[in-house]
Amino acid sequence: MMDRIPILRMGQFLLVTIQVDMHDRLALALQDDLTTKISETGATGVLIDISSLEIVDSFIGRMVANISAMSKILDAQTVIVGMQPAVAITLVELGLSLPGVRTALDVERGMALLQNPRVNMTSYAQAGDEENFDDSDNQN
Amino acid sequence: MPRLATKKILTTVIIKTETLPVMAEHDVVKARQMVRQWASEIGLSLVDQTKIITAASELARNMVIYGGGGTMEIQSLEQYGRRGVKLVFEDKGPGIADITQALKDGFTTGSGMGLGLGGAKRLSNEFEIESTPGQGTRIMIARWK
Secondary structure (H helix, E strand, O other): OOOOOOEEEEOOEEEEEOOOOOOHHHHHHHHHHHHHHHHHHOOOEEEEEOOOOOOOOHHHHHHHHHHHHHHHHOOOEEEEEOOOHHHHHHHHHHOOOOOOOEEEOOHHHHHHHHHOHHHHHHHHHHHHHHHHHHHHHHHO | OHHHHHHHHOOEEEEEEEEEEEOOHHHHHHHHHHHHHHHHHOOOOHHHHHHHHHHHHHHHHHHHHHOOOEEEEEEEEEEOOEEEEEEEEEEOOOOOOOHHHHHOOOOOOOOOOOOHHHHHHHOOOEEEEEEEOOOEEEEEEEEEO
């Protein structure tokens, strides 16, 4: 059972589409493969499409949060796209709100976010918490 | 009238039942798939299916990691005229010393996030846990249509 989830490279981004019901070891392997690939390629962004994932439990959720944190340290942004509404509802009820993980509704929006993260940050700030937004980095 | 009502409450029909051994990681995936199939068969909504599958995934993994493996009994049943899925997870592992503490979010004796047990409880309509240190753990969850 040495199957792995393929990682595609597109310009300076890495793309991952999870299309299988992941067992835990597969999730851990993806975490390792992605961090290796980021440092090999110098990718600045990672897009993970989870639209075919029917559930995200605490283990997979932790893997997603880990990938996000690790890639940030390696100077790459991670965006999770395509989460099914039922999965989002269940995740929050489970107690996982994935802080620090960037999400987008679909691949297109996710790519836009990776290509121009600033534009999006400005629009968040304009949405009403520019003061908090600027301070948050200093406080942490 | 009250008598009739009592009679109705006592009616529980087990539609079908099966037991799946959960010994290793790939059995957790099998358990999830089985719960999905049974939950969709009785007509649970997509959100309810996702909730019970996620709860099952947490409890099945707990059994593999902490309980040394065990079994998942799955039942589809009809009670009070509504249908539901009931799952019983049973292992002969070391048991849980302090159940109240184990149910708290963030508590873990392993490397997880400590959301499994409390999360599974929140995702189910019914939740029962019995555990005897040194003898094992039995957890029942149910989700109704």
